[in-house]
Amino acid sequence: MEQLTASEEVKSVGESLPAVIDQIEIVSDGKAFIEANTIGSTLTEVKHGHIIPVWVKDNEPVISHAEFIETALGVTMDVFRGEGILKPNVRLSHEIKGRVPEAKNKPANMLLEHEKTIYFERMMFVIEMPTIYTDINGNRLNLTVGGVKAYNLDNLYNKSGQDQHFKIFVGFKNTVCCNLCVVTDGYQANLKVKNVDMLRNEIRMMLQDFDAVNIAGQLKELNNxxxxxxxxxxxxxxxxxxxxxxxxxxxxxxxxxxxxxxxxxxxxxxxxxxxxxxxxxxxxxxxxxxxxxxxxxxxxxxxxxxxxxxxxxxxxxxxxxxxxxxxxxxxxx
Structure with missing residues (x-):
């Protein structure tokens, strides 16, 4: 079984990535890996422009979309140290609007931007690594990490300390069409954690256990x-x-x-x-x-x-x- 390929040109950029992540403008392929009723976004927009849901009974914050993305990005940069890692490509759906208390009685069409609040019930992101790739029938496949968060799966009418639900995966993305290759060995469909530390540990274990060469071999065999x-x-x-x-x-x-x-x-x-x-x-x-x-x-x-x-x-x-x-x-x- 041949090894996955590493591009030395891009890899040299990846070696300094942790120090310059905020300056890197390249995003994990701007094309939509999912369409349906989603819209595109960025980690910066989610982090600074969206409010964070809370546990109703004690008003403690849940793990936010931004925390989830940043945690996965941090673990990915650590596990694949020295590789080229692109900024997350984020997709959102099920918009939930609100307003600040001071604008309680204002008509909706008169609300100012700073008086509006927003977050999205469901979010998915992918983080692409173009320095780790394989080729199948002329299609380049880049190693990709990602996850899904859907707040509708959590019972937010409870108090903090309860399980929160996540989906995480590591697989490949076909750069020809942005199709994602999700396999059993690189997917946790019902991950339950209580805090960011647990989430970080689960992501790390998944990445360390993933046999990219073996999975690439299984995908290549489909061509036969x-x-x-x-x-x-x-x-x-x-x-x-x-x-x-x-x-x-x-x-x-x-x-x-x-x-x-x-x-x-x-x-x-x-x-x-x-x-x-x-x-x-x-x-x-x-x-x-x-x-x-x-x-x-x-x-x-x-x-x-x-x-x-x-x-x-x-x-x-x-x-x-x-x-x-x-x-x-x-x-x-």
Whole structure:
């Protein structure tokens, strides 16, 4: 298995990154890695322009979006010391507006900027490392760390000291299309912590345990197997059937969390995507198929995005195993 590549030119910049992070203007790819109902933002805007929710019973602050991002960034800079690390790319959704007490009785259209308050219920960010990358079928994949915070998962009508919920991951980002590659070994879907120190430790353990070379090898192997046009058609039909099947019939079938709209997107891009469309004979390799699913996943909301991204990898791995072992697979039969 070949090693991941390190770009010496960018790496030399990364060696001094901790001292100049505030001066670096390059952001982890400005393209949207998730679309749906999200808007783009920056760590600076989130840190200085958004209020921090509190535990209702004692008015103590929860871990803010900015603290989460800064904690992940700090751990990433420490674990991958000397590498080029870009500023976080932040996406937000579910805006919650407010106002200062002095503006209590003002009409909304007369509020001044300093009288308005705002924060977002859901946030996702990615931190890209262009000095650690691999190449699959001409697509450059950069190692990427990220996370999701959704305050709706926390019971804020409680007192401080309660568990707060986070999702964290480390994987790869396809620079051709900004699709994220999320795998089981680099994802914690239901991380519960009580404070920033616990959060920091969990992120560190995840990064230190992640075997980037092994995961890159699994992704590359997808390029070696392909589906015929008929198998692709069977796959899409089975994906649609899965969501309507009785629970008892699903028990021995790998999960499928993509909805009909996203399956439609996969079908459309099978014919029209510039980078991942099918071959002239209708066949498509699993690497392209995987990217059709991760591309369709961009229409997911923040709180389901990572889980569906993982589901795309699990589906591709299931298909790879069936083709490699020449066995049966419900999605293809």
């Amino acid at each position: 197997y392909e589906l015929s046009e008929r198998q692709f058609a069977n796959l899409l039909g089975r994906c649609r059937m899965y969501r309507h099947m009785p629970e008892i019939l699903r028990q021995d079938i790998p999960d499928m969390s993509f909805g009909d709209a996203q399956i439609n997107s996969v079908c459309k891009d099978y014919y029209s995507d510039n980078s991942f469309c099918s071959n002239p004979d209708g066949s498509i390799n699993l690497w392209k198929l995987y990217n059709l699913f991760t591309g369709a996943n961009k229409s997911s909301y923040i709180d389901t995005f990572l889980d569906r991204g993982l589901n795309a990898f699990q589906l591709a791995s299931t298909l790879r195993t069936a083709l490699k072992q020449k066995g049966t697979c419900w999605y293809l039969n």
